[in-house]
Amino acid sequence: MNTLIAKKAPNFTANAVLNGKDIVPNFTLAQFKGSKYVLLFFYPKDFTFVCPTEIYAFQEKMNDFESRNVQIIAVSTDTEQSHWAWLQIPKEKGGIYGVTYPIVSDINKTISHNYGVLSANWICNNNEELKATGEIIAYRGLFLIDKNGIIRHLLINDFPLGRNVDEAIRMIDALQYYEKSGEVCPANWKKGEKSMEASHSGLLDYFSS
Incomplete structure (x- = not known):
């Protein structure tokens, strides 16, 4: 499909x-x-x-x-x-x-x-x-x-x-945050929480913080 x-x-x-x-x-x-x-x-x-x-x-x-x-x-x-x-x-x-x-x-x-x-x-x-x-x-x-x-x-x-309308809003926030910052949003991310750089080094920094 x-x-x-x-x-x-x-x-x-x-x-x-x-x-x-x-x-x-x-x-x-x-x-x-x-x-x-x-x-x-x-x-x-x-x-x-x-x-x-x-x-x-x-x-x-x-x-x-x-x-x-x-x-x-x-x-x-x-x-x-x-x-x-x-x-x-x-x-x-x-x-x-x-x-x-x-x-x-x-x-x-x-x-x-x-x-x-x-x-x-x-x-x-x-x-x-x-x-x-x-x-x-x-x-x-x-x-x-x-x-x-x-x-x-x-x-x-x-x-x-x-459907869950709050989840739809969360996805909008994630998209708009990515468009503004260039950083990606991990699982269960919510507006105001820590994001991740779209690179291998950013991934390591996220999990070591």
Whole structure:
């Protein structure tokens, strides 16, 4: 399986809901290149159970992402109308009212396919009928894209496994620290902790300190 790590993030243009209320056409990933980092995450379905916990978890950390110049973008294979309807329903009634970052409609499933997170297998049988095994929806994929449009971190979870938003922030901190200092970040590194020089001598200095 080929990986997208360290490669150019596939661009897309699609319908999306902005600010929890505005359906817009031609929303594109490319608009952020050169100006913002992007945290792009996929989720399986609107009107489900684990998905809103993740969607709200990203919203609750919005100030942390904005202070790091990161644009959050969510994607699922539902329609933009479905996104909009879900956004109008309060949290206590199973909705995601109050979420402000863009939620993109991948109704054609091309975005999910290009990022390698589309579930199920499908074939065209001898009767020229398209057959699928399981639902053709997105796994819980997460992609950290730098300001040059390069994917620097990715994570793909199966449907039952929700993601850790604090870990996504930690990875952003690690990337931005590396870009600024040129030093690399060891296991479990957190902002403010000791890093490592990207050399053999730096490695020895780290473990002898």
